[in-house]
Amino acid sequence: MATRLADIAAKAGVSQATVSRVINAKPGVSDDSRDNVLEAITSLGMPLERLQRNGTRLVAIITPDLSNPIFPEYITSLTTLLAQRGFLVIVCTYTPSGTSEDGYLAMLQNQPLSAAIFLAGKYDTKDTGLSTYRSLSERNIPSAFLNGAARDMNGLYAGTDDKTAMTMALRHLRDLGHRNIGLLLGDKNHYPTILKYQAAQQFFLDEHILHNEEMTAWTTYGVESGQMAARALIERGATAIACASDQLALGAVKATSSLGLSIPKDISVTGYDDSPAMRYMSPSLTTVRQPVDKICQSTVNGLMAMMDNKKLANRRDVLLFEPELIVRESTGRCSSR
Template sequence: MATIKDIAKKLGISISTVSKGLNGAGDISEEMRQMVLDTAVEMGYASKRIQKLGKRKVCILIENMEYENIDQFGYEIVVGFKLSAVRRHCEVSVIPTNLNMLTQEKYDTFMLKNGFCGAFLLGFALHDDYIRQLDKTNVATVLLDNYNPNRHVGYVGTDGYNGIDMAIKHLYDYGHKKIALLNGSKNSMVTNDRRLAFLQAMDRYSLKVDPNLIANGYYVADCAKDHVGTFLSNGATAIVCASDLIASGVINELKRLGVQVPKDVSVTGFDDLPIARHLSPTLTTIRQDRVALGKSAFIMLEELIGGVSISKLLLKPELIIRDSTGPCPE
């Protein structure tokens, strides 16, 4: 492992200047500090405060995910992570990110500068710059619903294949054959997985897949109005949605079109957000235990920090049957 002396030698500067750069001293230029940090990352340097057990400091970086109140998807995940962290006397910083932050500073440099020994990334898409940088990172990192082959990076999530299979079987048992999928945004691993899970489940129950009954929207309710009409014109009697928010939009759009749920069309969601219990009709959905996801992410992160390379941790989903699904209309 590189030392301060090694960094100083490589840059041709004094050890004290390197120390100032690593510790945020105000009497060196920002340009010099950035050069010291970038070189430290390149050489695999880890400060003593990061190495010291019992003094760990980690962060949750969040992009494109709401998390500030209990009705939002990320809220319970953050709570679960913090619950596990506090038991291990670990300090957690929750940091919303934006494009400027992600482009101004490299991931490893940001982590070193702020004294973080690991991170949990929420809401990042496959094309995000930070996700690409993880190919070479030495920083312990956990992703939600994202995968990277780097041995320092782990993936935590809910088994979407099992979840979608349960939704399709539930609809199949009700006699539905013309089942549609309204998926999330394309630049997402979980979206890709749910599409493949849908195709596999349809095949498992010998149900014909109609390309006109598969569409990508976004993980918001408003996307429903762009696709529900097409599904109906192609004979859909059930719509599987990639999230509860999408499902809420589907139910509202069906009502607007004079279609009754579940008498005419059944609807399922995914997540079991609080909104699922308050929709009319209440929403049949696939439950993700989001508190457990957060706890699992911290457990995985701690193991990665300790040098144990864990690739993937998937939780079992649960089918929650409510009033939005029923027998296929004759």
């Protein structure tokens, strides 16, 4: 290793200590020196990953609590792909009563991270500060942000096309004869929710379907909150409800049952995510599937490219993937109630 460090240092015109700091993603190196070292490594034919100290390369996945079943699906796919490439994954799960997202990022400041992946976070909410995330960029740590709108900071943004997803669900309900369609959405300041709402408004406009604001319910993501909001939509005359998540859709199913109505005879319901259990519930849920494996594969490929070329980490890239409508038993022809 000493000879290799010396070769790289001589080629880059820096000290061996500087080479070591670059290899191990340590702060305290100027952008020019870092670029010179990386170029020297490349020109000498020495893959950066083989020079990582002790062969241990860490990637942190920062995620909210795993009550949303789509998050474990993402984590499983990401950890599998990263392990195949020799990375050790740290999963940091934050909850309202536990360590916060900021708290985990503070703890990770002194860790030799190769990359960081966020499944959700403050970045996907309007009017939130980004300084915590920028601390990773300042350390030249490649970062990926999944399923949130691209913000004004460097990183790879990958996720499902939310506008297309909502349009798919609404077109399906329209084709079944529904016109009184309720929207069951998440927080008003949540970017993915905003995109779904904008797509719905455009769809109703294009299809000349009257949609009053009282037929849109904004709530927190969860089965219980979805049940309460869906009940109000049904009482206002909705014959179908397009939901922003499978959890909200489960709440809509429970609300329908509590009112003595049946699915899909009286109410049709669509979800979003295609969580693993949705095909097994009764009635099985019509939902829009996120292409989780494609998103994860592209995310890992993008992070590998950023690790090999730090200049790629100092820009913003956006990858949107086409969702798929999965038609099951929870939707049917509109009938008068």
